[in-house]
Amino acid sequence: MSRNKGSFSFKSNFLSRPILAGVFSFVFLFLLGFFLLFQSYQIIRESEAREMINVMDLVEKNLNNSLKDSYSVALSMGLIIDDEGNIRDFEQYAPLLLEQYPVIDVVQMVPGGVIRKVYPYQANKAVIGYDILKDPKTRKEALKAIDVGKMYFAGPFDLLQGGTAVVGRLPVFKNNKFWGFSAVIIKLESLLEQAELNKLAGEKYIFQFSKINPESNEEQFFLQNDLDIEYNISETILLPDGDWKFYIALKNPKEAFYELIPMAFFILLIASWLGWVVTLLFKQPIRLQALVNSQAGELAASELKFRTIFNQAAVGMVRVETATGKFLETNQRFRELSGYSASELNGMNFREISHPSEINENLALIQQLLNGDIREYSLEKRLIQKSGNVLWVKLSVSPLWKKDTSGSTHIAIIEDISERVVAQNELMKNEKRYRALVENGGEVVTIFNRKGQAIYSSPAIQKIAGYSEAEINSVNLSSLIHPKDIAELDKQILEAMKFPSKPISGFTIRAKNKKGEWRWAESTITNLLEDSSVKGFVGNFRDVSEKKEAEINLNKSYQMVMEQNRRLLNFSYIVSHNLRSHSSNIQAILNLYNTTSVEEEKLNYIGLLSKVGNALNHTLEDLNEVVSISTNLDLNIESLQINAFLNKTIDLLEMQISDKGAIIKRDVPDEMIVKFNAAYLESVLLNFRTNAIRYREQKRKLEISILGYKENGDWILEIADNGVGIDLERHGGKIFGLYKTFTQTPNSRGVGLFITRNQIEAMGGSVAVESEVGVGSVFKIYFK
Amino acid sequence: MKKSICVIDDDMIYQMIIKKIIERTAQFETIKFYNDGIYALEDFKDLDVVLPELILLDINMPQMDGWQFLESLIEHRPTFKNETIIYIVTSSIANSDREKANSFDEISGFLSKPVSVDCLEKIIKEHR
Incomplete structure (x- = not known):
């Protein structure tokens, strides 16, 4: 690197200093831009100058036209002077000439320097007789015309007759002798108009018009504007005919400059942006280099990490040559699990330490991995340790080759799951045991939902109740419960709803088995609606019919x-x-x-x-009757129709009934048939009705209503009267006692109700009374 | 001084017998009989009626038995205990009846039938 540094100094300088590169680019572009800008400015300037020259050419041409016209008019005027020097037919020609040359405003004839003729006369008559050669203001220029011998324009100056104008004077010579002047006057406005100055100036240019004052020798300017000759000057023309000087200048000389300002900004912007882009571009390699460096560092770190994980992992890890199954690398934990040392494992094949039962499955999975069908797999298998012991492990395999490339090596992670497998086996055994308990026990277990629909029923139901699981699941459980026990079941379910997961037990209900028999079931209900594995009520039902029946x-x-x-x-x-x-x-x-x-x-x-003795006899008779009722256990019991017996007793009591005008209402269905002894039934019915007649209220008509109906499946006969009634608070406990009377009615011995009750009870029924003094009594006989 | 006695019992034969026995004691000037507690109560609840010195009360009576009579009388005449002496006289030998009799402060004694002259004289002596 250091060797190459010299030769790469420029590049590496910029590579390492992107900001410098950026600034450099900016300055370069900026200068280039401004150079181009300056060039274009120059071009604009040149074109402006060219345009001005063109304009001035036009102005010059126009002015020369005017001057030529003046010359033509002045010459024409000179022709009307005859040889004697007299002016002829001035009034005739002057208008014609003015009409032909509209630029000329006034014509004059000035013989000997004195104005003698003027046209138009009326507006200019003031000048008649004016001697221009005598007036110092005009003399110099007039003399100059004589001197040069051709037309010379004086002015502009203020006219005697008003206005500013130029006067062109042509010296006329007759016989080589100065005669005078033929003069034309052009108003300054007319002159400028003729030159089309206003039209040519437009928005862009301004003009100036000057002359060296012949008296003061100073340059005199005639147009009112702020043209600064020193600064704005651009083009001039000189007209020798009047010693005039015309100037043209740009009205806004800086306009072109201003126009370029946005462009300058644009250049600045572009240069800045490009400078920034260059900076970024030059920065990129540095950033990439940093990235490469950091990733190289990370790679090294992750390699280290991987090594550490591999070696220190709490699970066994091995790297295996996929095609052969040979161990390439093993970690400490794996060596512990297998019991082999690193050198022993080196070159060993995984098959050597695998239980034969799983080898084929494992090989098939490796093949799939090699084929690319799967990208990983895990397998629970047995590892044969060096000691020969078998260890349950979980194998997780990940290939170390990229997808769609051919296989090389893979990493296998080996976890010791022996404890879990043992626990699992234990769990399965337990599950089987519980299942056996549930399925073969003497208890039906069902899981049912809120609607009473069974979701699950243990197979014991077949044995105990005769239903198949499908049958029980297709009916509503409540339809199998005895009507009298539904309320109890509902109560218990309500209780279970109140206390989720608390077993509600200790109640017994009747349920129908498949044969239609009612069986007593000792029941426990547990609300496990919230339990996600159950989502219902668990009902345990044990058939306790034998016990219950015995009970x-x-x-x-x-x-x-x-x-x-x-x-x-x-x-x-x-x-x-x-x-x-x-x-x-x-x-x-x-x-x-x-x-x-x-x-x-x-x-x-x-x-x-x-x-x-007599009384004793009577008593003994009564007692005998009672004893016979209480002890006579084998009385003939038949099915008896109540209505038939009521008819019979009414016949017996007919006399008494009609005597007292009693009303008997009866509402007893014909199907009211009870099991009773005939003699007893007659005695009971007779007794109640005799009582009703005997203990009637004297003040009102006796009404007896007899009502027969079923309540809870048992027949009830109600005998109501509107008699004197019994004070139940006082006599309630003794009403059916022997020798008890409750009224002061004669003949009442207190035997009838006692006997009646004994007879009813001997038939398994019972009797109850409701009564109110002065209103009446209602006796209810409950038949079994 | 001659006294008055009252017997409340539904047994007419007993009434005749006790009348003889009372007469033999010669201690009572007036004897009053009621067949049922209800009739006795009708008279005695009237505070103007002077109660007899001694009342022999039966338990089992058809309409109002001895107990009911006593309870009603206590209700109507709370201080009658100071005005008379009451003995239960009954053919019942049931222990429950005897115990119940003991629970009443107003009852001075419990006699099982038959009542003898000696027995009656003994009572008179006790309360002299």
Whole structure:
């Protein structure tokens, strides 16, 4: 580099100093531009000068024309002088001449220097008799005309008759003797007009017109303008006929200069821009050089980085000759994984340390890589360590050749995944185990959505409920739930909605199996709607029908036993109370009997004793009836139509009903058929209606309405009256008790309702009452 | 001094018997009978009515039993405890009845039927 520096000094100088190059370019271009500009300025100047010369030529020609005309007129005038020196027919010729030469304003005849004739006369008569040779103002120029012997123009000067004009005087000689002058006067305006000065001047030029004053010998200027002779002067012409000098100059001599100013700016701009471009251009190689340097540095750094990564990586890395499978380079981690040293691995083929099961797959992938079908691949395979142990690794391969070029070597990354594989196998085993549990367990597991549609059902459903998974998925689950349990299920689902992922358990519902049997299912519902892997409710249902039925039976038995017990207790109380009242009476009477000696009194006690006997008998009859109801377990139970029995009892009570004018309303469907003992049913219906008649409100007409309907699948018979009613607050607990009466009605013994209730309960039904004093009572019989 | 006694019981035979027994004690000038608690209450709730010195009250009665009668009377005549002595006289031997009787301050004793002359005399003595 340093050797070449000298020979490349100029170039390298500019290459290394782009700004200098830029400035240089700028100055060069600027100077070049201005040189060209100056040239064009010169050209403009020259063309202007040429144009001015042309203009002045025209002016000169025009002026000479005027002067020639004046000369012609003056000569013509000279001809009208006869040999005697007399002026003839001046008045005749003058107008003709003026008409022919319009530039001439006035003609004069001046014999001997005195103006004798003038035309037009009227405007100029003031000059008649004026001696021009005597007046010093005119004398000099007049004499000059005589002196030169030809026409000489005096002036411009102010005329006696007004205005500024030039006077051309032609000396006329008669017989070689000076006669006088033939003069023409041209007004200055006319002269200038004739020269077409105004027309030629236009916007561009100005003219000046001067003469050396014959008296003062000073140059006198006649046109009013600011032409500065010293500065603006450009072209002049001299007219010897009047010693006149004409000047022409540019009105705006700097115009051409101004016109070039934008151009100058443009040149400046272009030069600057080009200078800048040159700077940039020269900078480019420097920038490129910097880029090359930095990239070379980066390359070195990334090479180092790659080396470091390769050697220090926590994963095994090898570089392999793709075609042969030979290891070219291996890193530390790979040597650890394989158990081989670097020298051992050198020249070894990857096949030697691969498990035979995956070799073919691996070779196929390498072939695809070589063919260019794939650009990378990864494979989970087993590596056989030096010790002979097998290690699960994940192999990731990337080729080290560019796309669409032939293969050379590739990089393989080897990760130890043995732990993951073991965990995965464990997971799979667990999964299988759970699946087996779910599929073979005694529990149906279903996943269902908000609408009750099953998304998944465990295969156990086939075994337990008889449905195939497809069948269960095609129906709404709620259609399989017992109508009486729907509410319970809804309640539990609501609870599950409230507490996502909390298992809601401990409830049992009935579900229909494929045979149409209702089976009890102990259920747990878990709301996993939010769980992305489930997105539904998980329902676990265990068939607990046997248990539940046993439980129900047990419960029924318990209820029955309790009821029996309650009735027995009640009965024993009745027995003890009612029988004891009689026995105590007997005891008391006997006591009184024994302690009296009065015979009459003794007879009295015997009579009393027989009364007790009667009462006791009555009581025993009542008790017998009760006992027979409570204990008679094998009564004949038939299906009985309520309406038929109502008809029968109405017949029985016909007398009483018509007697009291009672109204009986009946709304009982014919299909109301209950299982009951016929005698009991008759007794029950009779009793309620006898009661209604007996305890009627005297003040109003008795109305009995009998209503039969079904509630929750069971028949209910309602017997309502508008009778006196019962104060339930007071008697509610005892209303169906034995020997309880609630009115002061005679004949009421407190046996009827007791018997009725016992009869209903013996048939498995129940009875309830609603009543209000003074309004009426409603008895409801619930049939089983 | 002769006293008044009242028997509230629905058993007509018992009424006849107790009447004999009361007469034998010769301690009472007037004996009043009510067949049901409800009739007794009708009279006694009137504060102008002077209560008898002794009341023998049955428990089981068709319309208003002994307990209901006592509760209603307490309601209508809160201070009647100072005006009379009440004994429950019943054929019931149920322990529950005896316990319930003990829970009433207004009840002085619980007698099981039959009531003897001696028993009655003993009560009179106790409250002399």
